[in-house]
Amino acid sequence: MSGLVSVLVTKREGVLILLDVFSQCCSTCFHSSFLLLRTSPVAWLLFAAPLVVALVAAVMVAMAAGQETSFSCQDRPYGYYADVEADCQVFHICNNNAKWSFRCPNQTLFNQQYLVCDYQANVDCGVAASLYTINDNFGRVEEVEDDTESPAE
Structure with a gap:
């Protein structure tokens, strides 16, 4: 399937991991724990790329959430x-x-x-x-x- 962009996404321990960006994926990749996004390069630029950016942001938030400290927002201004x-x-x-x-x-x-x-x-x-x-x-x-x-x- 040349001309398609592939992004493989998996979730481990609550964190989304992006795998095989811009590569072809063989049939062994299709497993219930993976989500395969395939799209044309034009659709990638318009729709899939912003999705990947959002997923990366979600990973950063999840990573921060995993590092709990005693910091509290109680009685702090915005x-x-x-x-x-x-x-x-x-x-x-x-x-x-x-x-x-x-x-x-x-x-x-x-x-x-x-x-x-x-x-x-x-x-x-x-x-x-x-x-x-x-x-x-x-x-x-x-x-x-x-x-x-x-x-x-």
Whole structure:
């Protein structure tokens, strides 16, 4: 079946694993624990590629969920929080005491100062907790002083 793109997806221990991307799959691949996605290159770009991106995001969330720490969103304002117990490899989004956990990509850590996953050399995880107050600024509008004078009549 030339001209088709194959993506084989399996689930192990609650984590989706992508196998054989862009390869042909033989009949031995068809097993109840696998899901085979086959599509044309055009359909791949329009539909399957975003699905794979979503699956990879799901893997990252599942990986973060597997690394439980004592971090709690209880009484924290909406915001992004580095998990110091996880050496800043995991960050949490808190909203109304609910918590969503995410793992930063390989070789990056959550930079609490800029609220992004950043190169390890740019992150000092030891000061992350002292920067949690940055989240207090979400939703605030800066007041700008108007230095212009009104025109004379």
